[in-house]
Amino acid sequence: MRVLFVEDDAMNRRVVKDMLTIVGVMMEEAADAETGLQMIEIDRFDAILMDLRMPGMDGLTAVRHIRARPDDKARTPIIVITADTRFDLRADCLAHGANEVLGKPVAMEALFDALGDTLAANGDLMI
Structure with missing residues (x-):
């Protein structure tokens, strides 16, 4: 599974990457929304984790x-x-198209549950 x-x-990205690595999920990173959109343009991800407040x-x-x-x-x-x-x-967030919302600091169990539930609801693989 690949997640963006x-x-x-950077510290938040590192913490989440460490969590996802435990269960074998590969995580790509984007430090801003514009870069994230460019990455989505050229690559495919199973799920996207999105911060709300970023520069730009x-x-x-x-x-x-x-x-x-x-x-x-x-539909990602x-x-x-x-x-x-x-x-x-x-x-x-849900009205704008998000599938789920988690608060920071994100707990590992909450992240895994949200990914599993969201992917299952979308008909995709579960972690």
Whole structure:
């Protein structure tokens, strides 16, 4: 399984990569949304983990770009990982096309559960 994590904080990327490595998931990294969108253009991922607050393009805008694609990459499962604590955040992310929302710091069990549930709901492999 290959996952793309779009996150501007290198330490957050490292922590999630270490978690995913434990179960054999390969993770690619993008430090900003624009780079993430370029990577999606040229490669295929089983799931995308997306931060919301990044310099330049924010995560919700990136999610909308992915969902607007004319190809099957538009259906790639997207899990938002954010430190944002707004009461309406989950509903807002789901309305913009995210499949799931996790808070930071993300717990390993929550990450694995979200990936497994999201991929199962999408008809894809489970971890």
